[in-house]
Amino acid sequence: QKEVEQNSGPLSVPEGAIASLNCTYSDRGSQSFFWYRQYSGKSPELIMFIYSNGDKEDGRFTAQLNKASQYVSLLIRDSQPSDSATYLCAVIWGGKLIFGQGTELSVKP
């Protein structure tokens, strides 16, 4: 059974803080990892993808991948109220994009 696990939250952080979102996956052979953001009633939008071990930074977002631990995380620096959404971790398995259950993030002004 291929699984992607996330803490469903909700995760609440004050404005300006760092939000840390975590994801583990069961398939050691997985190579491609994605973070999507989904606002209520909308479809997911891609924030970042990462293939290699280590960190990948894009603006306020940093994705971290540790294949040995089968762990991928997303850090959001200087969190803003507009970052409040559900964050979905996804893994490509067998050519299909499989999602975790999502973590609801709330950024309080």
Place this chain on the structure above:
Amino acid sequence: GAVVSQHPSRVICKSGTSVKIECRSLDFQATTMFWYRQFPKQSLMLMATSNEGSKATYEQGVEKDKFLINHASLTLSTLTVTSAHPEDSSFYICSASSRDMLGYTFGSGTRLTVV
């Protein structure tokens, strides 16, 4: 960038009727399209994968005779919910990919309500 157009965005239908949802890739050729369903407060669950010109592959537990998927061209895939029932009410989202793309592009979703 890659754009996927999905229509309708919202539909209400009577129980027992059929509803068709369209998904079009506007600026690229989608060799593979994926259909997801999302219930409130839950994640996206993959229903089926379709490749242009071939039959769709359905995930375990998804009724292929109820959810008809057609991927007749490289830019269009359709999902038809046949004999819809209230429990089919959900948010349906398509996603497309091509050989040249990194990642997957999502349509805007269709909110189906069966009354």
